[in-house]
Amino acid sequence: MSSDLVPLIPKVSIARRAGAFCIDGIAVWIPSLILATNPIAQTILFILLWMILRVPAVRKNQGQSLGRWALDMKIADTRFQRIPGVQELCKREALLGFCAALAFAGVGGLTSSNAGVLLLMLPLAIDCSVAFTDTARFPQAFHDRLGETIVIGARRGYSLDIKVRRLLDQVQTNVRR
Secondary structure: OHHHHOOOOOOOOHHHHHHHHHHHHHHHHHHHHHHOOOHHHHHHHHHHHHHHHHOHHHHHOOOOOHHHHHOOEEEEEOOOOOOOOHHHHHHHHHHHHHHHHHHHHHHHHHHOOOHHHHHHHHHHHHHHHHHHHOOOOOOOOHHHHHHOEEEEEOOOOOOHHHHHHHHHHHHHHHHHO
């Protein structure tokens, strides 16, 4: 009987999580490209801005970063379904920020003739591949397991994915006419 009283927590697809990650990554990557000149300074600035966007901003914004707000999701503690503490967020985002910095450095280096920059995306791929193989109700990537967090749907946000889908449907309808 008590299980009937437990509220249903909305599940978030991995595609939406990837979209929120890309929004956050681009929001951090562009300023780091503009403000720093060499790749090492860009990586350090990227990680610093990433930690600012994803730790204190998330704590202040009810578990939502810019990307998660745009796509109606938030981060929660696995045990209590509340906003995680600073320590959990720091563990989670330090790993994810380092992997993201390497991946964006690889994307930035694609213009060079060295194809080895694609190897910089490997740590992020390994980290996130854990979520693809997870069969739980809320798939957790390695950084989620490290920080003991889950990503859940939220009522608060911009609903960017829904607005883009409606716009594309409208364009498709207009093209058919």
